[in-house]
Amino acid sequence: MTVPVVFFGIFFAYPVAAIVGRGLRQDGAWQFGALGEVLGDPDIGQVLWFTLWQALASTGLILVVAMPAAYVFARLEFPGKSLLRAVVTVPFVLPTVVVGTAFLALLGRGGLLDDLWGLRLDTTVWAILLAHVFFNYAVVVRTVGGLWAQLDPRQEEAARMLGASRFRAWRTVTLPALGPAVAAAALMVFLFTFTSFGVVQILGGPGFATLEVEIYRQTAQLLDLPTAAVLTLVQFAAVGAILAVHAWTVRRRESALSLVDAAYAVRRVRGTGQRILLGFVLATVAVLILLPLGVLVERALDAPGGYGLGYFRALMSADGGAFLVPPIDAVANSLQYAAVATLIALLVGGLAAAALTRRAGPFTRGFDALLMLPLGVSAVTVGFGFLIALDRPPLDLRASWILVPLAQALVGVPFVVRTMLPVLRAVDSRLREAAAVLGASPWRAWREVDLPLVRRALLVAAGFAFAVSLGEFGATVFIARPDNPTLPVAVARLLGRAGDLNYGQAMALSTILMIVCVVSLLLLERVRPLSRGAGTAGALD
Amino acid sequence: MAGTPRRSDAPRADAQAERDAATSLGAPLLEIEAASVRFADAAYPALGAVDLRVAVGEIVCVLGPSGSGKSTLLRAVAGLQALDSGRVRLEGRDQAGVPAHRRGVGLMFQDHQLFPQRDVGGNIAFGPRMHGATREEQHTRVAELLRLVGLPGAAGRVVSTLSGGEQQRVALARALAPSPRLLMLDEPLGQLDRSLRERLVIELRELFGTLGTTVLAVTHDQGEAFALADRVVVMREGRIAQSGTPLEVWQRPADAFVARFIGFDNLVAAKVADGVADTPWGKLPVPPGSPHGEREVLVRPTGVRLVEPDRGLACTVAARTFRGTHVSLALDPATGPRLEAACTLREAPAPGAEVGVAFDPDDVVVLG
Numbered sequence: 001m002t003v004p005v006v007f008f009g010i011f012f013a014y015p016v017a018a019i020v021g022r023g024l025r026q027d028g029a030w031q032f033g034a035l036g037e038v039l040g041d042p043d044i045g046q047v048l049w050f051t052l053w054q055a056l057a058s059t060g061l062i063l064v065v066a067m068p069a070a071y072v073f074a075r076l077e078f079p080g081k082s083l084l085r086a087v088v089t090v091p092f093v094l095p096t097v098v099v100g101t102a103f104l105a106l107l108g109r110g111g112l113l114d115d116l117w118g119l120r121l122d123t124t125v126w127a128i129l130l131a132h133v134f135f136n137y138a139v140v141v142r143t144v145g146g147l148w149a150q151l152d153p154r155q156e157e158a159a160r161m162l163g164a165s166r167f168r169a170w171r172t173v174t175l176p177a178l179g180p181a182v183a184a185a186a187l188m189v190f191l192f193t194f195t196s197f198g199v200v201q202i203l204g205g206p207g208f209a210t211l212e213v214e215i216y217r218q219t220a221q222l223l224d225l226p227t228a229a230v231l232t233l234v235q236f237a238a239v240g241a242i243l244a245v246h247a248w249t250v251r252r253r254e255s256a257l258s259l260v261d262a263a264y265a266v267r268r269v270r271g272t273g274q275r276i277l278l279g280f281v282l283a284t285v286a287v288l289i290l291l292p293l294g295v296l297v298e299r300a301l302d303a304p305g306g307y308g309l310g311y312f313r314a315l316m317s318a319d320g321g322a323f324l325v326p327p328i329d330a331v332a333n334s335l336q337y338a339a340v341a342t343l344i345a346l347l348v349g350g351l352a353a354a355a356l357t358r359r360a361g362p363f364t365r366g367f368d369a370l371l372m373l374p375l376g377v378s379a380v381t382v383g384f385g386f387l388i389a390l391d392r393p394p395l396d397l398r399a400s401w402i403l404v405p406l407a408q409a410l411v412g413v414p415f416v417v418r419t420m421l422p423v424l425r426a427v428d429s430r431l432r433e434a435a436a437v438l439g440a441s442p443w444r445a446w447r448e449v450d451l452p453l454v455r456r457a458l459l460v461a462a463g464f465a466f467a468v469s470l471g472e473f474g475a476t477v478f479i480a481r482p483d484n485p486t487l488p489v490a491v492a493r494l495l496g497r498a499g500d501l502n503y504g505q506a507m508a509l510s511t512i513l514m515i516v517c518v519v520s521l522l523l524l525e526r527v528r529p530l531s532r533g534a535g536t537a538g539a540l541d
Numbered sequence: 542m543a544g545t546p547r548r549s550d551a552p553r554a555d556a557q558a559e560r561d562a563a564t565s566l567g568a569p570l571l572e573i574e575a576a577s578v579r580f581a582d583a584a585y586p587a588l589g590a591v592d593l594r595v596a597v598g599e600i601v602c603v604l605g606p607s608g609s610g611k612s613t614l615l616r617a618v619a620g621l622q623a624l625d626s627g628r629v630r631l632e633g634r635d636q637a638g639v640p641a642h643r644r645g646v647g648l649m650f651q652d653h654q655l656f657p658q659r660d661v662g663g664n665i666a667f668g669p670r671m672h673g674a675t676r677e678e679q680h681t682r683v684a685e686l687l688r689l690v691g692l693p694g695a696a697g698r699v700v701s702t703l704s705g706g707e708q709q710r711v712a713l714a715r716a717l718a719p720s721p722r723l724l725m726l727d728e729p730l731g732q733l734d735r736s737l738r739e740r741l742v743i744e745l746r747e748l749f750g751t752l753g754t755t756v757l758a759v760t761h762d763q764g765e766a767f768a769l770a771d772r773v774v775v776m777r778e779g780r781i782a783q784s785g786t787p788l789e790v791w792q793r794p795a796d797a798f799v800a801r802f803i804g805f806d807n808l809v810a811a812k813v814a815d816g817v818a819d820t821p822w823g824k825l826p827v828p829p830g831s832p833h834g835e836r837e838v839l840v841r842p843t844g845v846r847l848v849e850p851d852r853g854l855a856c857t858v859a860a861r862t863f864r865g866t867h868v869s870l871a872l873d874p875a876t877g878p879r880l881e882a883a884c885t886l887r888e889a890p891a892p893g894a895e896v897g898v899a900f901d902p903d904d905v906v907v908l909g
Binding site for chain 2: 448
């Protein structure tokens with residue numbers, strides 16, 4: 001337990017505290033005057049209001065769109081289901097920057113809709129909402145659908161036999177059983193959209209800013225640290241509240257449900273109603289998920305001299321002027337950083353999960369919640385905190401390449417813990433005892449008994465940590481050095497510059513990033529079917 | 542089945558000789574001295590100063606209800622549970638500070654705890670592998686043990702495809718594979734169905750006889766304990782209530798708890814004097830040499846004899862249950878608590894019938 005606590009202390013709590021202190025302490029005294037001043041500012045009020053309502057609207061929209069899909073995945077059997085499941089999961093591991101770019105290619109200036117009907121939705125809230133739906137669709141489908149698949153259909157049948165109509169049976173039996181899962185999924189979506197950065201940064205334009213974007217603007221552009229510190233605190237409090245509610249719903253979810261093997265409840269599609277539902281889900285997936293990604297690839301290939309790899313070739317040279325190095329170098333940088341970040345996240349997260357398995361009590365529960373914090377706390381704050389906290393002895397890491405993987409690992413750890421914890425908890429301690437009695441030393445018993453059982457979960461956790469590290473943007477944008485950009489940083493920088501070449505290169509680089517993420521996801525899916533409950537749904541439980 | 546603790550096969554005699562030799566050297570294999578374990582917020586200690594010795598080649602069965610501390614006893618011997626006080630010695634060596642994997646004892650877990658990710662052979666080879674056996678040796682040992690437990694050729698099977706009885710056999714083979722000096726069994730037949738249990742208990746006894754294995758088993762099933770053990774140890778609330786051969790425990794339960802636990806319900810308070818016990822059921826004859834004074838008296842169901850309605854204790858038949866070999870009757874006497882009687886199917890009266898009851902002194906036991 002010591003290693004994770006120290007890790008979080010140095011690389012999370014300390015930088016966050018440093019930035020808050022830097023903002024609110026002047027001449028050695030706390031200045032809370034800024035608090036009221038900032039919160040009283042109508043512009044900031046506007047940001048807070050927008051952050052809140054877009055998160056609520058996104059969450060509502062996602063639930064409406066994704067609930068039918070949760071049902072379809074849980075209860076219906078149809079050809080190509082596993083492929084569709086993989087497609088639905090893709091967006092979740094895609095970096096926000098890719099999502100932003102893809103929607104820009106679809107809805108933005110010179111985008112597909114612009115070409116066809118002269119319709120532009122970027123710099124409107126619709127682009128943000130749609131991108132949020134795209135991004136979080138899998139959260140609802142996996143969390144709710146995962147439970148739904150295991151609900152015993154005989155419960156509903158019992159209600160039908162007692163005289164309830166089909167809908168009434170669903171409403172009175174299934175919905176209440178799903179309630180906590182829906183609440184948990186909704187809260188996670190709310191958390192992700194509340195702290196949305198990359199998507200809003202790219203699609204929002206000057207008119208729309210979430211708290212996270214505003215923190216970035218205040219720190220990186222206006223250098224107004226006190227305001228940024230206050231906003232960080234506000235976000236901290238909001239995220240803390242959301243996580244507390246989440247923990248509460250998870251505890252409530254532990255009420256006994258009658259669960260069965262998922263395969264037991266699955267039926268072939270029959271009847272008009274089910275066909276319509278399936279059609280709706282397929283159409284949603286096609287329009288919301290496949291179309292933006294397709295357009296992204298199309299734009300990347302749509303070079304000035306006709307379709308081809310022109311933009312990809314342009315990535316090979318440093319002539320564009322956006323970087324000191326050819327943008328393609330970002331691929332190697334990203335892969336190296338993500339690999340190191342994955343190792344750190346596995347080490348820290350694995351130790352934390354092991355510690356959480358062995359102990360119980362309020363302290364452990366608190367630690368559990370603490371591990372979730374980096375998911376919601378402003379990545380921008382963490383990144384900026386790294387810069388100002390880790391820049392002098394004893395911890396002068398500013399010039400060190402390790403800073404980027406450390407920040408990325410911070411975001412990866414919660415996924416590792418969420419994935420490993422249920423599996424580790426499921427390992428019967430008596431299996432270890434059986435090994436001990438047969439002559440295995442404790443270390444040998446761990447290697448012989450625990451490791452084979454958790455190996456798959458470990459791989460899944462590694463895959464998620466890798467994908468998350470690869471796509472991390474908010475913190476990396478601060479600390480990646482100009483000569484060593486990561487893929488998302490390079491994409492954002494290219495988008496920030498005018499000209500078709502830069503735009504095309506951003507599309508091409510996004511496509512590469514997407515392919516890398518999808519490949520790591522596909523490797524994941526290959527090991528996944530045998531490790532029940534791990535992965536996205538497990539990660540968000 | 543119960544009450545016949547005799548091993549019939551020839552190798553048994555060797556084991557017996559070995560045991561006698563060991564006993565004559567005064568070196569029991571396992572000695573437990575004043576072992577105590579107390580769990581937080583428990584009403585009584587899981588183990589309260591328990592003393593127990595197991596000789597080489599002996600089969601000892603600890604019998605008790607759940608929560609009596611019998612599993613804790615096994616775990617303490619295995620080194621999986623630290624003692625608060627007291628001592629565990631194996632072959633004369635104090636085991637304090639010796640970790641589980643160096644004690645050289647085998648433990649078969651209650652629900653087997655087979656390693657799910659390994660096949661049958663991998664499970665059985667685990668122990669020899671931990672002890673540095675070569676691949677060749679492991680292979681030979683696995684084949685040998687699978688033959689022994691009656692599953693030849695099952696080495697490649699996946700654990701999850703095994704039936705309950707097969708799992709039990711594999712678990713046994715796994716526990717035996719490293720040749721432990723003491724084999725411990727925790728509810729060895731607990732989850733199997735009745736007929737399988739009755740068959741396996743005989744197989745186990747034969748097997749341990751052949752191998753000369755020293756066994757310490759725990760169970761809550763008295764039939765299992767009586768069929769398996771050379772010696773039965775009855776535990777209650779962390780203490781030993783009685784220790785003796787199955788026949789001794791069966792014939793002379795130490796107290797009312799033991800009597801009830803092994804299935805006797807005809808127990809009353811009585812005043813014993815001059816070969817007669819004064820009970821709510823009237824005056825009962827007791828065997829000569831019974832202790833006198835305020836005592837509890839047990840009447841085995843076989844000692845409750847049916848006589849003419851107008852003679853002996855007047856009773857109404859409340860219920861009758863067919864038990865295969867006999868019929869068990871629940872009788873409501875005119876005075877005193879309900880009585881259980883055993884009779885043949887032919888002489889069993891119908892419920893509601895009025896009967897008289899007489900008591901056979903050979904089946905009356907004055908406790909304490």
